[in-house]
Amino acid sequence: xxxxxxxxxxxxxxxxxxxxxxxxxxxxxxxxxxxxxxxxxxxxxxxxxxxxxxxxxxxxxxxxxxxxxxxxxxxxxxxxxxxxxxxxxxxxxxxxxxxxxxxxxxxxxxxxxxxxxxxxxxxxxxxxxxxxxxxxxxxxxxxxxxxxxxxxxxxxxxxxxxxxxxxxxxxxxxxxxxxxxxxxxxxxxxxxxxxxxxxxxxxxxxxxxxxxxxxxxxxxxxxxxxxxxxxxxxxxxxxxxxxxxxxxxxxxxxxxxxxxxxxxxxxxxxxxxxxxxxxxxxxxxxxxxxxxxxxxxxxxxxxxxxxxxxxxxxxxxxxxxxxxxxxxxxxxxxxxxxxxxxxxxxxxxxxxxxxxxxxxxxxxxxxxxxxxxxxxxxxxxxxxxxxxxxxxxxxxxxxxxxxxxxxxxxxxxxxxxxxxxxxxxxxxxxxxxxxxxxxxxxxxxxxxxxxxxxxxxxxxxxxxxxxxxxxxxxxxxxxxxxxxxx
Numbered sequence: 001x002x003x004x005x006x007x008x009x010x011x012x013x014x015x016x017x018x019x020x021x022x023x024x025x026x027x028x029x030x031x032x033x034x035x036x037x038x039x040x041x042x043x044x045x046x047x048x049x050x051x052x053x054x055x056x057x058x059x060x061x062x063x064x065x066x067x068x069x070x071x072x073x074x075x076x077x078x079x080x081x082x083x084x085x086x087x088x089x090x091x092x093x094x095x096x097x098x099x100x101x102x103x104x105x106x107x108x109x110x111x112x113x114x115x116x117x118x119x120x121x122x123x124x125x126x127x128x129x130x131x132x133x134x135x136x137x138x139x140x141x142x143x144x145x146x147x148x149x150x151x152x153x154x155x156x157x158x159x160x161x162x163x164x165x166x167x168x169x170x171x172x173x174x175x176x177x178x179x180x181x182x183x184x185x186x187x188x189x190x191x192x193x194x195x196x197x198x199x200x201x202x203x204x205x206x207x208x209x210x211x212x213x214x215x216x217x218x219x220x221x222x223x224x225x226x227x228x229x230x231x232x233x234x235x236x237x238x239x240x241x242x243x244x245x246x247x248x249x250x251x252x253x254x255x256x257x258x259x260x261x262x263x264x265x266x267x268x269x270x271x272x273x274x275x276x277x278x279x280x281x282x283x284x285x286x287x288x289x290x291x292x293x294x295x296x297x298x299x300x301x302x303x304x305x306x307x308x309x310x311x312x313x314x315x316x317x318x319x320x321x322x323x324x325x326x327x328x329x330x331x332x333x334x335x336x337x338x339x340x341x342x343x344x345x346x347x348x349x350x351x352x353x354x355x356x357x358x359x360x361x362x363x364x365x366x367x368x369x370x371x372x373x374x375x376x377x378x379x380x381x382x383x384x385x386x387x388x389x390x391x392x393x394x395x396x397x398x399x400x401x402x403x404x405x406x407x408x409x410x411x412x413x414x415x416x417x418x419x420x421x422x423x424x425x426x427x428x429x430x431x432x433x434x435x436x437x438x439x440x441x442x443x444x445x446x447x448x449x450x451x452x453x454x455x456x457x458x459x460x461x462x463x464x465x466x467x468x469x470x471x472x473x474x475x476x477x478x479x480x481x482x483x484x485x486x
Contacts, residue, residue, distance in 0.1 A: 011195035015188070023184050030176045035139065038169055039120050042083070042141045046160040049074055049085060054158050056147045064089065064157045071096050082168050084138070088159040105142060105159065113144040113159055122166075138163040205233050209240055221248035272313065275306035330372040330458060334482065337369040337376070337400050337407065344381055345398065348388060356393045357413075359384070363400035369407040370482045375455050382452050383411045383475045391415030394472070405481045412474040418467040426465065427453040 052074065053067040066087065075097070078085060087096040092110055094102035104110075109119045119142040140163030146154040208225055215223045221244055227237040282299045285291040291299050341361045352359045369376065380398070387396045394414035401408050418426070426449050456463040460480055467473035 011199060012192060015191040015195060019184050019188060019191070023180060026180055027177055030180070031173050034169055034173050034176070035122065038139065038164055039141050042162040042164060043118065043143060045078060045083060045085065046141065046143045046162045049087070049160055049162075050145050050158060053087075054145065056157050066095060066158075068096070078162075082165050083162060084164075085160060085162040088161070090156045090158070092159075105161070109142060113142060114156060116144060116146065118143045137166040139166050139169065140164070202233065205237075209233075209237060212240065212244070216244060216247065221251050272310060275309050278306050279303050328458075330375060332370055332372050332459070332482070334368055334370050335373060337367045337409070338363060338365055340373070340377060341380060341398050341400060344377060344384065348381075348384055351385070352388050352396060355388055355391060357388055357391050357396055358394075359388070359396045359398070361398045361400070367400040367402060367407060369400075369479050371459055371479050375459070376479075379452050379455050379477065380409065380411070382449065383477075386449065387411055387413035387415060387473065387475075390473070403478070407479045407481070409477045409479075410474055411477075412472060414472040417469045417471050417473055418465075419469055423465055423467055 049071070053070040055065040055067065056063070071087070075085070085096075086094050086102055088105060089095050092104045094104075105113070112119055120139075121142070122139045140161055142159060142161045144156055145158045145160065147157045148154050212223045212225050223244055224241050225237040227234040227241065229235075229238070282291070282303050286296065286299065338361065345359050345361050348359060384396065384398065391413040392415070396411070396413045399410040399412070401410075453463060456477060462476075462478040464476045465473065466476075
């Protein structure tokens with residue numbers, strides 16, 4: 001069954017239950033209301049009859065008389081309204097009408113009357129009069145009337161029983177119920193129409209999400225479902241939109257990674273082809289004695305350097321994968337970073353001099369850092385060597401300083417700098433900010449900064465880069481201190 005019909009059936013079921021309960025409740029209330037109105041009217045008739053026909057002697061309250069002519073006139077008038085009445089004296093004897101036999105009031109009811117209570121009776125069935133004649137069912141009230149003398153004593157003077165035919169009352173109730181039934185039918189029709197419109201509206205909103213989901217399944221992630229943030233369906237639409245955006249971003253990232261993969265394959269092939277070609281050419285020259293004897297040692301040394309370059313390229317790639325997959329463990333310890341940086345500056349001094357650069361370490365004589373010693377050297381060495389490579393006739397400054405529960409290092413150069421686009425990609429594997437300036441002498445593979453980035457993250461540290469074209473670049477690396485044991 002489709003959702004619209006399920007919702008429609010559920011709404012109609014609830015509406016039907018509500019309407020039935022309302023109908024039954026209203027019908028019961030209507031019946032009670034009609035009977036109460038009837039009893040109120042009958043009580044007014046009884047009061048009027050007593051006022052017009054009962055005469056009590058002020059000197060002798062026991063002497064009670066009744067105006068027969070007034071009672072007869074009242075009987076004619078009330079009979080036309082389908083109302084009958086009977087008057088009893090204080091001995092529970094019917095004194096009007098006097099031409100028929102009328103039974104006495106039941107003892108239980110008479111006791112209530114003597115206490116001043118009004119008795120209300122409902123006869124839902126026909127009664128059998130004397131002689132087997134069937135009389136219509138009636139509802140009546142029995143009301144007592146008292147006279148209060150000068151001594152404030154109450155004396156029962158008369159009891160009036162006024163009744164109306166139940167058939168007339170039921171007729172009024174039936175008319176009200178008929179009107180109620182018509183109203184319920186109209187309400188049911190309107191409710192069905194509203195239920196259909198509501199169910200259709202909700203289904204259309206869900207159908208929009210279904211169609212959008214179908215587009216997602218067909219590979220179109222650039223789709224959004226309108227949402228007004230009103231209810232759970234809009235929350236679902238918002239979640240869908242977030243999913244679609246995430247998938248779109250993933251698609252773009254996959255495409256970017258695919259481009260990077262192609263570039264990686266091309267770069268890796270290029271990086272390996274050059275030394276392999278060199279080695280292969282030298283080996284062929286040695287095999288066919290095409291290389292003079294005095295050049296063989298130089299050729300062997302060149303092959304050794306190219307082989308080291310290949311090994312370094314493979315090792316760097318393996319290191320990157322291990323670091324990224326958390327397959328290496330750090331042996332972090334506290335040590336003097338200044339001593340380590342000075343030794344590193346001495347090692348790189350020759351390379352800096354080859355580019356007419358000056359390298360210096362600043363920050364005092366004792367700056368402690370908490371890090372893995374070997375990985376710390378690898379991080380600082382890669383960044384400093386990178387600065388030397390892209391700086392000529394410039395300055396390279398390594399600054400160390402303490403921060404709040406951290407050690408901060410800044411490596412600044414006055415080299416060619418980078419654009420915003422280059423800055424956004426420098427952590428990518430095999431990315432080269434300036435491929436035209438690749439220095440194969442130092443074996444640049446494009447893996448150094450990618451490894452640096454992963455190693456800093458592995459230390460729970462931070463690394464940031466600021467750079468402007470032709471104004472230089474500054475790397476800021478932050479190593480947090482060792483957290484005290486709890």
